[in-house]
Each structure stands twice: as structure tokens, then as C-alpha cells.
Amino acid sequence: MSGIYIHIPFCKKKCHYCDFYITLNKNNVSKLIEAIKFELILRKNFLNKNSIETIYFGGGTPSMISPNYIGNIIKEIKNNFSVNSNIEITIEANPDDISLDNLLKWKKYGINRISLGVQTLNDNLLNFINRSHNKKTAIASIKKISEHYDNFSIDLIYGIPGNRYDKLKNDIKEIIKFNPPHISAYNLTIEKKTVFYNWLKNNIIKKEKEREIIKQFNLLKNILEKEEYIQYETSSFCKKGYESKHNSGYWKRKKYLGIGPSAHSFDGKYRSWNISDNNKYISALNKRIIPNTEEKLSKKMKINEIIMIGIRTKWGIDNKQLITQLKYDILKNQKNTIDKLINDKLIYINRTKIKATKKGSILLDYIAEKLLV
CATH class of the missing domain: 1.10.10 (Arc Repressor Mutant, subunit A)
Incomplete structure (x- = not known):
């Protein structure tokens, strides 16, 4: 069993903590989708005809492009790979992209799991980390998803400078009212090449104290364990039977194929990663070249x-x-x-x-x- 990851690098705005490869320029969406589909064709033997048990659309913000593009990519995968009948297909989504039309179209094309990037329900903090939604939109989007999908996940971030214990507690209490099957809770890390890193260097912000971060982490664990969530990875909590199959594949070192700019792949012996540049990626695929770098694992x-x-x-x-x-x-x-x-x-x-x-x-x-x- 193997997985396929599709990197969709487009975003409306860049979050202040984000160091992933993304672009705000949507001029070449259709060209990039065609290049992604062609890379799938060129690499159809990468997984040695292993059955595909997961597909994961990440980014970036895959929810902001037309669902038709998502459907076309899934169709290309099914045309070139052996797909498990019980496949898990996840799309990462932002709350402001959750509409009834998108939800129904994603489901029509085979999406059966949504990972929703809420991060926090505090409007001041959402503005501080440069998210494109507010609390009202986040709550409305969780409600809509819960009405149409059995399997979905909510992303939260703790350790945000200024996000006190009581604010985080309120977020968790409000979110679990919707009984999400899965919650991912990440400690904020400040990486180079981010706005937060520059702010930290220039003393505009300070890192949250380790004592406060541990306190917030324990709060998350205690509340979620009481609600019968299973912590199956340090940042991942789920109701019984709702582990992320795709992410579990990473942690169990299963083979996976990464498609799109900056996407990573693993075949058990080598790790490889595609070029982090849309135009160079498209240009290389137009020449039937897979623009990646490979490393043999010792x-x-x-x-x-x-x-x-x-x-x-x-x-x-x-x-x-x-x-x-x-x-x-x-x-x-x-x-x-x-x-x-x-x-x-x-x-x-x-x-x-x-x-x-x-x-x-x-x-x-x-x-x-x-x-x-």
C-alpha cells in the first residue's frame, strides 16, 4: 500500500509562520495542473504498481482552486495507478473556501476527508498570524463540513505569542461541540524565511515561554483525552477508527509519491524532492523532465x-x-x-x-x- 501527495502551491495570502513553498500568483493555475497530470503519467511506475490507499491534496491552499481541477487530477491518478477501493482522499481547506458547492463537488470527485485550517478562533490572533478568515467563518465552515462529511480534521496551533491558556481552552471547548473525528494541534515553530522569524530577530515579538507551551500542550491532551480522543502521534488526536491513513503512512515509512512543485517522495531507499518554482517546474515537464533532486539514504x-x-x-x-x-x-x-x-x-x-x-x-x-x- 502506498500514498500520493499532490502539492497545490497557491494561496490568497502567506501566513506569518509559513515556510512552505507557496505563491500568491494564480496566473498559471491551468498550466500547473496540466504539468501535475503529466508528472503523474511520467512517474506511474515509481511505486512499482503498489495499490494506492491514500491521496492527499496539500499546499498551499488546494481548496482555493476550482474543484474541477481536483477532479481532473484524481481522474489522472485512477487512469495510471491501481487505486484501493477503500481509498482515503483528503483535501486541505481554508474556512473561507467552504461553500456548499465546493463540498458537494469535492465529494462527487471522490474527496472523502477534509483537513480544515482553523488554527485559532481568536480574531485578534487570526489577524496576527495573517490568516484569511475570522472566527465566524471558521465556525460556519466546521458546521457545513460536519453536515456533509463523516471524516474531517481541524487544525489548531498552540504556542502563538499572546495566545494565553484560557483562550486556547475556549477554542478547544468550542470546537469539540462539533465532535470532529480528528484534531491536529501543532506547536508554533518559528522557521527562517518567515515573517515571524524577521519579527523575532528585530524584537517585534518574543517566543512563548517553554513553561507556557507545555501548559498549553497538557491542556489540549487532557481535554481531548476526556472526550475519548486517541493521541496516536504527538500532534494528532482522533476518535477510534479516524486516524489519518495518509499521515500514518509517513510515520510507518510506507512508500509515497509526491507530485507538484516542492513535493517530496520516498521509495524506501531514496528520498527526492521537486524544484520549488512553478515556472521551472512547468518548463521542465514540458520537456518531459522530472525536475527533482534525489538523496540515497544510508x-x-x-x-x-x-x-x-x-x-x-x-x-x-x-x-x-x-x-x-x-x-x-x-x-x-x-x-x-x-x-x-x-x-x-x-x-x-x-x-x-x-x-x-x-x-x-x-x-x-x-x-x-x-x-x-
């Missing part, structure tokens, strides 16, 4: 990926997988480090798997750093 890189990803999930770091695939026994090779982390109550061993404790769940980067080879 044994050490593969081990470290399994460690870094595994410790973030409910499945943990699988020593059996490490031994079988890479002939590396982490329980034996890292015994002293593991014993210390167990004594510090940060991890525990469940059969052949290393998992984070509740205390360790807020120190995942530290745990991973200690276990890396």
Missing part, C-alpha cells in the same frame, strides 16, 4: 528516521523492524541510554517497542537526540 539515516518518527507515535520505535530491515538492535546497542531514560521515567519498553511515557511526551526531541546513532 543505513544510519534510515535508523535515525525510524527513531525520530517512531518515538512521536503510539506505535513507538519498533526494534523488530530495526533488526529485520537494518540489522540494528537498539535495545542491545543503546542499553545504557535506554536504561537511563527508563529510570528518568521518559520511556518504557512494550515487548519489542520503545514508547514515550506521559512525562516523556513533552520531551520527545530530547529522547530522540539521546537515541540517535
Whole structure:
């Protein structure tokens, strides 16, 4: 089983925390869609005829382009790949793009899961992070989606400078009234080449204190666990049976094909990424050239990926997988480090798997750093 990711790089405005490849120029949408469809044709053998169990439209803001384009891409995938009958097809959407017409057309073309970028319900904070919607639009969009889709996810951000504990609590309480099957809650990270990074350098903003971030993270966990959400990855909470199949594929290191400008792919041995430039991407595809860069993964890189990803999930770091695939026994090779982390109550061993404790769940980067080879 494999997945396909489609990167749609268009946005109405760029969020102040965003470091993804996006563009505000929509002049070449149709040309880009044609290039995406052609890349799918050229790379139809990349996944070795594996059955496709997930398709994910990300960006950017795929919800802002015509649903007909989305439908054409899905049709191209079905024409060139073996598609699972129980396929999960997700589209990332902004609240201001949620209309009855879009919802019905997406469903007609096969979209059966929506990931809605709410981020916060505080209008001042929405303006601060440069989102294109307000609270009223967000609430209305969640209501519309819940009336037409069984499977959807709400994205939230915590750790935003100025977003106090009580404001976040109000957001969560209001959102869970709609009983969303899935909630993704991300700690704000300030990356280079973002507005927030420049503001931070120029002392316009200050990072939220770690104590406050931990407090907000624990608040999220406690409220969602009481509502019977399962935390299956550090940022991902779902009702039983509603894990994101696509994202779970990343965390389980399943093969996936990334299509579109800046999209990444993984075949088990290599990681590759497409050029982050619409015009150069289109020009290359017009010449039947796939404009990507490739990196062969060493044994050490593969081990470290399994460690870094595994410790973030409910499945943990699988020593059996490490031994079988890479002939590396982490329980034996890292015994002293593991014993210390167990004594510090940060991890525990469940059969052949290393998992984070509740205390360790807020120190995942530290745990991973200690276990890396």
C-alpha cells in the first residue's frame, strides 16, 4: 500500500509562520495542473504498481482552486495507478473556501476527508498570524463540513505569542461541540524565511515561554483525552477508527509519491524532492523532465528516521523492524541510554517497542537526540 501527495502551491495570502513553498500568483493555475497530470503519467511506475490507499491534496491552499481541477487530477491518478477501493482522499481547506458547492463537488470527485485550517478562533490572533478568515467563518465552515462529511480534521496551533491558556481552552471547548473525528494541534515553530522569524530577530515579538507551551500542550491532551480522543502521534488526536491513513503512512515509512512543485517522495531507499518554482517546474515537464533532486539514504539515516518518527507515535520505535530491515538492535546497542531514560521515567519498553511515557511526551526531541546513532 502506498500514498500520493499532490502539492497545490497557491494561496490568497502567506501566513506569518509559513515556510512552505507557496505563491500568491494564480496566473498559471491551468498550466500547473496540466504539468501535475503529466508528472503523474511520467512517474506511474515509481511505486512499482503498489495499490494506492491514500491521496492527499496539500499546499498551499488546494481548496482555493476550482474543484474541477481536483477532479481532473484524481481522474489522472485512477487512469495510471491501481487505486484501493477503500481509498482515503483528503483535501486541505481554508474556512473561507467552504461553500456548499465546493463540498458537494469535492465529494462527487471522490474527496472523502477534509483537513480544515482553523488554527485559532481568536480574531485578534487570526489577524496576527495573517490568516484569511475570522472566527465566524471558521465556525460556519466546521458546521457545513460536519453536515456533509463523516471524516474531517481541524487544525489548531498552540504556542502563538499572546495566545494565553484560557483562550486556547475556549477554542478547544468550542470546537469539540462539533465532535470532529480528528484534531491536529501543532506547536508554533518559528522557521527562517518567515515573517515571524524577521519579527523575532528585530524584537517585534518574543517566543512563548517553554513553561507556557507545555501548559498549553497538557491542556489540549487532557481535554481531548476526556472526550475519548486517541493521541496516536504527538500532534494528532482522533476518535477510534479516524486516524489519518495518509499521515500514518509517513510515520510507518510506507512508500509515497509526491507530485507538484516542492513535493517530496520516498521509495524506501531514496528520498527526492521537486524544484520549488512553478515556472521551472512547468518548463521542465514540458520537456518531459522530472525536475527533482534525489538523496540515497544510508543505513544510519534510515535508523535515525525510524527513531525520530517512531518515538512521536503510539506505535513507538519498533526494534523488530530495526533488526529485520537494518540489522540494528537498539535495545542491545543503546542499553545504557535506554536504561537511563527508563529510570528518568521518559520511556518504557512494550515487548519489542520503545514508547514515550506521559512525562516523556513533552520531551520527545530530547529522547530522540539521546537515541540517535
